[in-house]
Structures are given as structure tokens and as C-alpha cells.
Amino acid sequence: xxxxxxxxxxxxxxxxxxxxxxxxxxxxxxxxxxxxxxxxxxxxxxxxxxxxxxxxxxxxxxxxxxxxxxxxxxxxxxxxxxxxxxxxxxxxxxxxxxxxxxxxxxxxxxxxxxxxxxxxxxxxxxxxxxxxxxxxxxxxxxxxxxxxxxxxxxxxxxxxxxxxxxxxxxxxxxxxxxxxxxxxxxxxxxxxxxxxxxxxxxxxxxxxxxxxxxxxxxxxxxx
Amino acid sequence: xxxxxxxxxxxxxxxxxxxxxxxxxxxxxxxxxxxxxxxxxxxxxxxxxxxxxxxxxxxxxxxxxxxxxxxxxxxxxxxxxxxxxxxxxxxxxxxxxxxxxxxxxxxxxxxxxxxxxxxxxxxxxxxxxxxxxxxxxxxxxxxxxxxxxxxxxxxxxxxxxxxxxxxxxxxxxxxxxxxxxxxxxxxxxxxxxxxxxxxxxxxxxxxxx
Numbered sequence: 001x002x003x004x005x006x007x008x009x010x011x012x013x014x015x016x017x018x019x020x021x022x023x024x025x026x027x028x029x030x031x032x033x034x035x036x037x038x039x040x041x042x043x044x045x046x047x048x049x050x051x052x053x054x055x056x057x058x059x060x061x062x063x064x065x066x067x068x069x070x071x072x073x074x075x076x077x078x079x080x081x082x083x084x085x086x087x088x089x090x091x092x093x094x095x096x097x098x099x100x101x102x103x104x105x106x107x108x109x110x111x112x113x114x115x116x117x118x119x120x121x122x123x124x125x126x127x128x129x130x131x132x133x134x135x136x137x138x139x140x141x142x143x144x145x146x147x148x149x150x151x152x153x154x155x156x157x158x159x160x161x162x163x164x165x166x167x168x169x170x171x172x173x174x175x176x177x178x179x180x181x182x183x184x185x186x187x188x189x190x191x192x193x194x195x196x197x198x199x200x201x202x203x204x205x206x207x208x209x210x211x212x213x214x215x216x217x218x219x220x221x222x223x
Numbered sequence: 224x225x226x227x228x229x230x231x232x233x234x235x236x237x238x239x240x241x242x243x244x245x246x247x248x249x250x251x252x253x254x255x256x257x258x259x260x261x262x263x264x265x266x267x268x269x270x271x272x273x274x275x276x277x278x279x280x281x282x283x284x285x286x287x288x289x290x291x292x293x294x295x296x297x298x299x300x301x302x303x304x305x306x307x308x309x310x311x312x313x314x315x316x317x318x319x320x321x322x323x324x325x326x327x328x329x330x331x332x333x334x335x336x337x338x339x340x341x342x343x344x345x346x347x348x349x350x351x352x353x354x355x356x357x358x359x360x361x362x363x364x365x366x367x368x369x370x371x372x373x374x375x376x377x378x379x380x381x382x383x384x385x386x387x388x389x390x391x392x393x394x395x396x397x398x399x400x401x402x403x404x405x406x407x408x409x410x411x412x413x414x415x416x417x418x419x420x421x422x423x424x425x426x427x428x429x430x431x432x
Contacts, residue, residue, distance in 0.1 A: 045287065046281075049283045049284075049287060050281045053281070059284055063290070067290070067291050067294050071295070071298050074298060124229075124232065125232060125260075125264050129267075130259075130266070131263060131267040131270055139274065139279045139280060148275065149280070149281065167272055168276070168280065170276065173240075188240075188242075192233070192235070195268045195271050195272065196236075196264070198271045199268050202267075203263075206270070206274075
């Protein structure tokens with residue numbers, strides 16, 4: 001099996017060309033060149049949408065929340081201080097916007113996976129099926145992508161948020177903690193549980209059963 | 224160091240992140256060689272990280288960027304945009320406000336409105352140099368010896384003159400400084416109240432029986 005995908009390394013001290021460009025754009029926007037704001041946000045569009053989607057689980061709502069977050073960032077760009085990363089600040093605004101919308105809509109009806117689990121780091125894997133190596137082409141199949149998306153959607157919100165920020169958007173542990181306003185230790189604990197729960201949900205199918213086209217009714221689907 | 228399966232499950236995520244110390248890492252690696260279950264957990268967890276880390280997994284809806292740009296464009300032309308101004312414009316505005324405020328403050332047209340109650344009027348009759356006392360738990364100033372002055376053993380009353388007290392927002396005690404407050408002002412009283420005032424009253428302020 002291959003190694004982990006490359007994560008964004010926030011410990012890098014020397015700013016690269018992208019960071020220098022971002023700082024320059026920030027300075028220009030903050031001093032009045034507001035027409036450049038979209039250029040500043042553009043690299044993070046996908047992240048903002050997926051963050052909102054991870055919380056709201058509704059495409060239209062997620063898009064609206066992401067747009068509103070961008071508008072809020074635009075309005076308050078004068079308050080942004082360079083000590084923080086612009087991307088983290090933007091993600092934080094999106095998380096807050098999405099959480100606020102969810103609270104208003106009271107959409108938290110069913111939280112089937114991990115609802116009663118505590119953050120004590122103890123999670124017992126339920127399935128020990130051997131999961132063979134996945135060819136990268138697997139994600140070309142729309143049905144597989146849908147299954148993966150459904151599995152994430154089935155996680156309890158606190159696990160889903162951490163998992164999406166860390167493993168889908170590649171934020172560092174520190175950035176994830178900052179964006180969600182939780183400790184580094186909580187991020188690690190929730191991440192572990194989210195990963196193990198997803199593995200339990202997906203290992204039997206992705207380990208081979210789904211590719212043998214066996215129907216779920218015959219017990220190949222683990223949930 | 225020997226680790227059991229439960230320990231491995233607790234640390235498998237940190238193991239993949241490279242966040243376990245070398246001793247534990249070696250112990251876990253040795254455990255994986257022996258334990259098929261834990262190897263399956265490790266492989267599966269690694270696969271999860273790899274699959275979900277792929278950009279193809281979560282797609283942004285078609286037209287998302289265009290719609291976002293349109294909304295931003297609307298925003299820049301709306302009133303909300305006026306919230307953002309260049310720093311030099313804000314500096315000029317602040318200076319103009321400060322100068323305007325000074326001019327307005329010193330203008331003859333900017334005066335205190337006439338207060339309707341005689342008791343609420345500024346106590347002009349009090350000599351500015353009159354020595355008065357104030358305490359921290361009250362906004363009232365008193366002449367020396369006033370029995371209504373709140374005294375504390377640990378914190379004695381502060382002495383100042385009347386003009387300083389008024390400048391700091393204290394108001395005169397209507398009892399000990401009555402002579403200055405009522406000077407030239409004749410407050411008509413209801414007949415009943417006058418009668419009550421002449422008779423002894425109980426602790427509720429009513430005529431004693």
C-alpha cells in the first residue's frame with residue numbers, strides 16, 4: 001500500500017511564491033483594491049464548499065453558506081490580522097456560518113454512527129476484513145464516490161467536521177483545531193474514531209464485495 | 224515494549240500521522256507482523272485516508288465559482304461594500320469627525336437642554352471650592368460631617384472640592400447641601416405631605432400612630 005497523501009505543512013517558515021502572492025493580495029484588498037478579493041478566495045472555494053457540506057449535508061444549503069461566509073469575510077477583511085493564515089480564518093467563518101444555519105434549521109435529526117461514543121479514544125473496530133489495495137481508478141466510478149460520501153454523511157457531526165477538515169481538505173492538526181475551536185488532543189481523538197468508523201463501514205465493500213457485484217441484500221453491506 | 228491490540232487501535236491514527244515516538248512505533252510494527260486483525264485495521268485506515276484525500280471525491284457543484292463571483296459583484300455594488308474603505312479615506316474621515324466635534328462642542332448653539340425638574344438642575348449654587356467628601360459606593364458628594372455619607376473602615380471617604388466632584392460625575396446630597404440646591408427655588412408641596420413632614424413618621428415614612 002502506498003504512503004499517505006501529502007499534507008499541507010504549516011511549519012514551513014519560508015513563505016513560498018503562493019504565500020507571498022496571497023500576502024500581497026491581502027494588503028492590496030485591505031487598502032482598497034476590493035475588486036481583487038475574489039482572487040484571494042479562489043484557491044479555497046472548494047474547501048469552503050466541502051466544509052459547509054460536511055456540516056449541512058445539503059448541496060444548496062452548503063453553497064449558500066459558503067457564499068455567505070465569503071461575503072462576511074469580505075465585509076470584515078479589515079479585521080483580519082496577518083498572524084493567522086487567511087485560509088484558516090476563512091474556514092473558521094465558514095464553519096461558524098454553517099453551524100449557525102444548522103442550529104436555525106434544527107436539521108440535526110439523526111446521528112446514527114458514534115452518537116453515544118465518548119471522546120476517550122476507545123473505539124473497538126467491528127470488522128477485521130482484509131482490505132486489499134485499492135486501485136486509484138476506483139474513484140472514477142460515480143457509485144463508489146457516492147458510497148464514500150454517504151459514509152461520511154453518516155458520521156456524527158463532531159467526527160465528520162474533523163475528518164473533512166483534516167483528511168479531505170488536508171488541514172494540519174493545528175489548523176483543524178483552530179478552525180473548530182477545539183484542542184489538538186480532541187482533533188486527534190475524533191480523527192482516530194472517524195477513520196476507524198469509516199473503515200468499519202467501508203472495508204467489507206471496498207475490500208472486494210462491491211467489485212464482485214454482490215447485492216447488498218445478501219449481507220455484504222455492513223450497515 | 225510490548226503492545227496489545229487495544230493499544231494499537233488507540234494509536235493507529237497517530238501511527239499513520241507519524242506522531243508516535245520511536246519506541247512505540249517499533250512495538251506497533253512488531254505487533255502488526257504478528258496480528259492479522261490489527262494489520263487489517265491499519266491497512267483499512269490507511270485506505271480511508273488515501274481515498275478521502277483524493278480531490279475527485281467531493282466535487283463542487285457546477286457553476287459554483289460563477290455564482291460566487293456574481294454574488295460578490297452584487298455585494299461590491301451594495302451598501303455592504305461601503306463597509307470597506309481604504310485606510311487613507313478612513314484617516315481623513317476620522318480627522319474630519321474630530322475637528323467637527325471640537326467645533327460643535329465649543330459652539331454657542333450646543334448647550335445643555337433645559338431640565339424640567341428643579342432638583343435635576345445643575346447645582347450652580349454650590350461654591351466650587353467647597354470641601355466635600357465622596358465614597359466609592361455612591362455617586363453623591365457630601366459636606367464634612369454629613370450623616371448620610373457612606374463610610375467604610377477600610378476605605379475612608381475621599382476629599383475633594385465641589386467642582387472636582389461635579390466634574391467626576393458626583394451629584395450633591397440633597398440633605399446636607401440643601402441650602403445650595405433650594406436657594407431661590409420655592410418647591411410647592413402637597414398639603415398632606417407637609418402635614419406628614421411635621422408629624423413623626425415610622426420607618427416606612429408613614430405617620431406614626
